[in-house]
Amino acid sequence: MFVAWIALAVAIASEIVATLSLKAAGGGSVGAVALVVIGYVASFALMLVVLRRIEVSVAYAIWAGAGTAAIAVIGVAFLGEQADVLKFASIALVIAGVVGLNLGGAH
Known part of the structure; x- marks a missing residue:
């Protein structure tokens, strides 16, 4: 089970890297497209293991929740995206929803 949780963490990290690369890929950067x-591909392959x-x-x-929350926080912290109460409240709701589903699934 521990391996599945590690694979999930790496899948999330892979998805975050891919998402952060999308803008540069749209600009024609071959490295970003790669x-x-x-x-x-790595993220979905790891999800098969998970x-x-x-x-x-x-x-x-x-x-999905961790990736979404991380991208939102990275956007504010490093990419100059606007931060407001609604954005941070929404991130908190995403996290709360993930925690709730996790607790509900922990039988």
Whole structure:
């Protein structure tokens, strides 16, 4: 089970790298296109490993929620995106939803 959680963490990290590379890839950067493709392929391949041990509702919620929250925080912290109360409240709701699904799936 520990390996599944490590694989999930790496899948999330791969998805974050791929998502952060999208803008540069759209600008024509070949290296960024490679990061997008490799990152998403790695993320989905790792999710195949994860789903052997962790319920899909829990794994997908953590994968999508953590990725979404991380991208939002990175956007504000490093990419100059606007930060406001609504954005941070929404991130908190995403995290709360993931925690709730995780607790509900922990039978």
